[in-house]
Amino acid sequence: MKRHWKVGDLAQLTGLTVRTLRFYNQIGLFSPSGQTESGHRLYDESDLAQLQQILSLKEMGLSLEEIKSALSGEQISPLEIVNLQMTRLKEQIKLQQKLLEQLQHVSKQLQGKTALSVEDFTRLLQAMKKNQEKLVIERRTGWERHLDLLGDFLAANKEAKIKEDKT
Incomplete structure (x- = not known):
């Protein structure tokens, strides 16, 4: 069925x-x-x-x-879409792994009381920036969903008000 x-x-x-x-x-x-x-x-x-x-x-x-x-245009098959998603996810994992490696390196340097080099800071900041850009996009998407929910709520209240006024 x-x-x-x-x-x-x-x-x-x-x-x-x-x-x-x-x-x-x-x-x-x-x-x-x-x-x-x-x-x-x-x-x-x-x-x-x-x-x-x-x-x-x-x-x-x-x-x-x-x-x-x-x-x-059926230019993209369902299999191609899934493969594209997997590729994108692998890229995100690489970004996260790179950030983790940079943080581990900095942590090791700080634990050993070794001064961080300009290159250490630069690599860490670059990894953090890429990660931050991803977070900004995710937050924007979240806000869009919240605004959709608010719009639905307001529309429902307006419809209820109109029905109430008619009775």
């Missing part, structure tokens, strides 16, 4: 907001594969696979327009 999810259920399942899913539908990036008789959007397992591709490409820094273009 094929499973189906309404937009709210899909949002809860994926951690996205209903607002985001509706926006993706509005711009033609991600549409439900079905509808209930009352007009509610229904998503199935193939939709989940497509959403995973979208989120993977978004995480890699592609704009929504670029993602739409890539997926509509």
Whole structure:
């Protein structure tokens, strides 16, 4: 039996907001594969696979327009997307490993009461800068999600107020 999810259920399942899913539908990036008789959007397992591709490409820094273009032209297969994600993750691990190595080196120098050279400071600062840039991007994404949630909350309150005023 094929499973189906309404937009709210899909949002809860994926951690996205209903607002985001509706926006993706509005711009033609991600549409439900079905509808209930009352007009509610229904998503199935193939939709989940497509959403995973979208989120993977978004995480890699592609704009929504670029993602739409890539997926509509079927230029990128699901396997290629997974491989791209693995490559990106390996790069992040290398950055973290480099930072760890620099911190260990500095720690060893400081424990031995050895003065740090300009090169030691430079390498450490470069490793920290690359790591910091990653954190800034992650924080921005987090704030975008919070703003989406706030928008959903305000829209729901507005709808409730309108219904209340009509009664």
